[in-house]
Amino acid sequence: MATRSTARKTTEAEAADASSQIDHKAVGARLRDARKARGLTLMQLSEQSGIAVSTISKAERGDIALTYDKFAALAHALQLDFDAIFGRAKRAAASPIEPTFTASGQQMIYDTPNYEYGMLANDLTGKRMVPMRAHVRARKLTDFPDYIRHSGEEFVFLLDGALELRFETGAVFHLKPGDSLYFDSAVGHVYLSTGKKPAEVLVCCVDTDAHRPADAI
Structure with missing residues (x-):
């Protein structure tokens, strides 16, 4: 008891x-x-x-x-x-970016069936990049209705586990801890965990200037 x-x-x-x-x-x-x-x-x-x-x-x-x-x-x-x-007030354009610390295990979590997104520097608004520490649950291409595509560029660094990045072009990359990949996010892609446990990755997405909102609020 x-x-x-x-x-x-x-x-x-x-x-x-x-x-x-x-x-x-x-x-x-x-x-x-x-x-x-x-x-x-x-x-x-x-x-x-x-x-x-x-x-x-x-x-x-x-x-x-x-x-x-x-x-x-x-x-x-x-x-x-x-x-x-995500409900954050926009930082004034003239305001300098303050160093923003995220303690281990304290990131805000946005959970989806295939990925668990840990949003880093979530308190900092007006970021030009979206950094995330994510867990990849998906294990096969059929876990997704389609390849994921969005404007911009993406960087992934594998922290733990085993990861496969599969592209709609037919390209396939197998990552082990310490490996990384930088790619065009507009090309259809999926992350697949190929180890015994969900792969843990550091991901950073950067939108292209041509697609950034001109008057984002």
Whole structure:
């Protein structure tokens, strides 16, 4: 039988874990508010973003988690940056970037069926790159409805496990811990874990200037 002290520690740990999870419903509400603020219907946003109406509708309700490529497509169509989607106030353009520390295990988590995204420097707004420490659960190409594509460039460094990067061009790269790969994110790609446990990776995505929102909020 757990003691009162043990029970209290467990409750506190669960609360801390819950607070580190990005709320899918809150994210969905921000997407819905941004769409309505721009006077767009679900169909119009679907046409502008290339994302299915059903997917946008489910995301707005918080019923599903979006992958990075769908986030990027919706952000471009809504003229948003990731900070606004995740509820962060935009840093003033003239403000210098302050060093932003993320303690090990304290990154905000955005969970999807195939990837668990650990958002690094999440408190810093106006970043030109999106750094993440992610766990790759996917193990086969059929785990995905299609290859992932989004504008910009991407860098991945394998921290632990075994990783396969498969591209729609037919190119395949096998990474072991310490290996890295830099590539064009617009080329369809998927990350697959090929070891006994989910691969742990450091990923950095950088959008191209041509696709960055001109008046991101």
